[in-house]
Amino acid sequence: MAEVMRIQRALARAGVASRRGAEELVAAGRVRINGQIAKTGQSVDTESDEITVDGKPLTTPTGFFWIVLNKPPGVLTTKADPHGRRTVFTTDGEAAHKLTHPSTEVERTYRVTVRGDGAAAVRAARTGVQLEDGWVKPLDIRARNIGRGLWELEIVISEGRTREIRRLCEALGLGIERLIRIQFGPVKLGDLPPGATRALTGRERDIIAAIVQ
Numbered sequence: 336m337a338e339v340m341r342i343q344r345a346l347a348r349a350g351v352a353s354r355r356g357a358e359e360l361v362a363a364g365r366v367r368i369n370g371q372i373a374k375t376g377q378s379v380d381t382e383s384d385e386i387t388v389d390g391k392p393l394t395t396p397t398g399f400f401w402i403v404l405n406k407p408p409g410v411l412t413t414k415a416d417p418h419g420r421r422t423v424f425t426t427d428g429e430a431a432h433k434l435t436h437p438s439t440e441v442e443r444t445y446r447v448t449v450r451g452d453g454a455a456a457v458r459a460a461r462t463g464v465q466l467e468d469g470w471v472k473p474l475d476i477r478a479r480n481i482g483r484g485l486w487e488l489e490i491v492i493s494e495g496r497t498r499e500i501r502r503l504c505e506a507l508g509l510g511i512e513r514l515i516r517i518q519f520g521p522v523k524l525g526d527l528p529p530g531a532t533r534a535l536t537g538r539e540r541d542i543i544a545a546i547v548q
Contacts, residue, residue, distance in 0.1 A: 342366060342377045342386070349395050350424070351388055353414065354432050365389050401540065403522055407529040430547040434520070439546060440493040442474065444518035445500050449509040453478035453486025456507040460490075464506050468496060471503055485512065520546065 340348075346357035346366065358375055360366050366373040367387045373379075379386060386393040406412070406423060414424045425431040433439055449456075456478065463472035475491040486509075490500060504511050517524045521542040527533055535543070 338382070339378050339380050342368065342373050342379050343375065344430070345379050345381055345386060345393065345395065346388070347425075348381075349393050350414075351393065360388060401535045401543065402532045403524070403527065403535060404532045405524060405527045405529050430543075433547045434543070435495055437494045437496060441495070441520045441546065442491055442493050442518075443495060443516055443520075445488075445490045445492075446515050446517050447488045447490060447500060447504060447509075447511060448481070448513040449486050449488060449504055449511055450484055451486070451507070451509040453480065453488060453509070456486075456504075456509055457488070459507055460503065464503060466499075466502050466506060471496075471499065473503075489517075 342361055343354055343357035346352060346360060347354050351357060352360060361373050361375045361377075364372050365388055368377065368379055369385050373386075381395045386395075404423060410421045410423055412425070413422050416422050434441055457476050460471075460473055460476045463470055465471075471492070471494070473490050473492050475489075477489045479487045481487050488504075488509075490503070492499060500514060501511060515524075521539045522535065
């Protein structure tokens with residue numbers, strides 16, 4: 336079945352580059368569609384259109400699907416690392432951009448183990464906290480005392496700004512011992528072990544597809 340999408344998304348899906356990198360390739364005139372220089376945002380049919388990058392035909396993946404990965408500590412989200420560290424790369428860069436962009440307001444839930452006054456931090460967070468890039472007020476925040484000066488917080492946000500949870504906890508005077516995202520939109524991590532993957536459920540796929548369209 337034919338699938339029409341913007342050229343930068345087709346490039347990202349094929350693993351040529353990230354979404355931003357794909358835009359740069361198109362802007363540099365290195366991408367052609369049916370022999371003509373491509374334009375940013377141009378729509379392509381990945382089955383019928385001939386797409387080349389630097390003169391080489393683009394190979395588009397078949398059987399494209401989403402998976403859930405419990406990314407272990409130390410694994411980088413990038414296509415390649417010059418230092419040889421383990422990486423994981425999202426080939427559908429445009430969809431990833433839409434899912435993570437603050438304007439989409441996809442809810443994320445984090446579980447954070449912290450040192451400090453968890454109860455006071457929750458009260459302060461519920462009224463809002465000023466960070467260097469703006470005001471932050473979690474959609475929901477709860478705390479549970481787990482002993483030895485430690486608290487377990489569950490925080491729900493939708494902005495998705497850079498290191499937002501870490502910066503929020505620091506602003507609340509909390510020291511972070513452990514931080515993990517346990518839910519992103521409809522997708523729950525559950526008991527998936529670090530490094531393991533699973534296919535999305537039908538419900539998860541439908542909700543994500545609606546978001547990225």
